Amino acid sequence: MxxxxxxxxxxxxxxxxxxxxxxxxxxxxxxxxxxxxxxxxxxxxxxxxxxxxxxxxxxxxxxxxxAVPSPLPEPSGLEEIRASAPGGFDADPADPHAGHHGLDDRMLGAWLGRAAGCVLGKPVEKIPREGIREIAEATGNWPIRGWFTAVGLPPEVAARWPWNRRSAANSLAENIAGVPEDDDLNFPLIALSVLERFGRGFTTADVATTWLDELPAGRVFTAERVAYRNLLAGIEPPGTATWRNPFREWIGALIRADVYGWANPGDPWTAAAHAWRDARLSHTANGLYGAMMVAAMCARSLAVPAGDPARAVRDVVDAGLSVVPTGSRLARAVREAVADAEAESDFERVVDRLYARHGGLHWVHTVNNAALVAAALVHGRGDFGASVAGAVAAGWDTDSAGATVGSIAGGLLGAARLPDQWIAGDRLSTTLRGFDGVGFDELARRTLAAGPGPKGTTRV
Known part of the structure; x- marks a missing residue:
């Protein structure tokens, strides 16, 4: 700092x-x-x-x-973003009180899917792509089709690629006992708290208040930590996102966006607008777009008919692109990633192309990880395991990309169709007040309750 x-x-x-x-x-x-x-x-x-x-x-x-301006067509204001995004997705709000498309089951699937993708990626966070593959191959888990394990891992491989020290104790196959704490799961809880405490008309200042009241400073990183520091220094949003904050286009806002999509099922633009209010506390430009894209994808994932999984996934990705400025780096990266995922049968070649284009970005930048999320979903064609495994095996922000892909794929499938092998537990551990040990069924119920209300009504 x-x-x-x-x-x-x-x-x-x-x-x-x-x-x-x-x-x-x-x-x-x-x-x-x-x-x-x-x-x-x-x-x-x-x-x-x-x-x-x-x-x-x-x-x-x-x-x-x-003080040196960027010449790129990448606005940070909400109306400017909307004017430069392609749009095209009219809201088809799913009524939480009508069981629309089995919404309660799909909401639970989204929460469970996010947890599964996060847990899969946790032990290999910060291990590069080649290390993840070597570990998986050495333990008979390549292509990745289950949790990582230290059982049978040769000592020389373990020495060359040490596990993430904070995660190996609770996220390897031999020691998973429920879903452990992670910032990729804490932030959805914070977003749910914002909606429950301040309602659907919440402001960026309300998000800041919730952070200061509920989120320990030691649980935030990069852009969020700078924004937190700026809040304590008396800087108000959106200045918190720009004052000496070089991480403002990194992935932090993207991992905070899912609940805003889930609370607006079938309404990508409202979901994106809610995510923008949260993201502008710490991010600008592509950092905002990543959050808005994911929120829109999550919203669409709960409402799109899932009879044709490959078509449903593409529909979801298109909904995400509909809220992102067409000329932005993120939109271009996602479009290219989707084209590669549709053209290549081998996902490793898709990832090769992602690295060729974006390998110079930091491993927790938004642009490369957003492109990876889209590619993993499109190439996975609705297969939950293949989708989350692809996101993790690529070796960038493994737990974050895995969690986001898991939430979208889980929302498409619903809890009843999630493979049992990917259920890490039915409860979540966290240090956030009032949430430790919470069940995912309760989280799904509360997220549904934070939605827009029955059709024809407005919930404040």
Whole structure:
């Protein structure tokens, strides 16, 4: 969170969003000449003493970089986003009180599916793609068709690719005992809390209040941690998303969006607008679009007829694209990923193409992970296991991508059609007040209750 640790990330962000190359290069030269470092590709560098002069320069350069505008057609205002998105999906709201398309079962399937994808990806988070494959092959689990395991894993492979230390104790096949805590599951709980506490007319300030009241600062990372710090410093939204926040296009807002889709079944635009209100606390541009896309996909997944799974999945992805500016990097990346997924029979070749286009992005950036989510869903053609396994095996944000794909595939299928092997448990562990040990059936019921109400009525 220190200025000197943010400059390298902001320089990378400036290159990604096309800011004046000459001006950015001069700022980078000043930073490097003073002894400043580039952004590391992954976390883990040890803290080191920093001269006050370098820290002061870092703050100055962050502010200079923020003043350089991006020329890309990627607005952050809601009406500007809507004007530049293709639209085309008229709302077909699913009535929670009419059992529309078996909505109660599909809502439960969405919650269970999100949990399953998250648990699958947890132990291999931060392990690169080649390591995930080597682990899976060494334990007879390639292509991935079940939970990861340490049983039978050769010591040399274990040494080369150590498990995520916080997750191996509760997310390997031999020790799964219910669904463990994870930020990819905490944030849906926070979103549900926002809807229950403030209603469907909630504001970004209400989201901020909920964070400060309910979410420990140590449970947030990257853009969310910067936004949290900015709130404590007295900065109000949407300034919290932009003040010295080089992570504002990373994946954090995307993983917070599912509940806004589930609370608006069949209504992608309202779902996206709700997700925008939440996301703008910490994100801009493609960071917003990822959240809006996922919310719209989740909304559509609960209402689309699922008789033809491949067609239903494509319908869901199209709903996601309908709320994203057509000319944005995220929209282009998703369209290309979908085309690859439809053309290639081998998902590994699809992922090869994703890496060829987006391998330079950080592993928790929104654009590459959103493209992966779409590709895994389209290529999986409604097969739950194939879909979540594809998202995890790609090796970017394994638990987040797995969770999002799981929630959408689970919503399409419904709980009754989820394979038993992918049910990690019926209850969720969390440190969030009032939720520890909550059952997924209760979460599904409460999410339905947060919906728009019976058709022809309005729920405040």
């Amino acid at each position: 220190q200025p000197e640790d943010l400059v390298g990330h902001e320089l990378r962000q400036a290159a990604e969003d096309g800011r004046d190359p000459g001006r950015v290069a001069r700022i980078a030269a000043r930073w490097h000449a003073a002894g400043g470092h580039d952004a590391p590709p992954r976390a883990g560098a040890s803290p080191r003493p920093v001269a006050p002069e370098l820290r002061a320069l870092a703050g100055e350069l962050l502010d200079e970089l923020a």
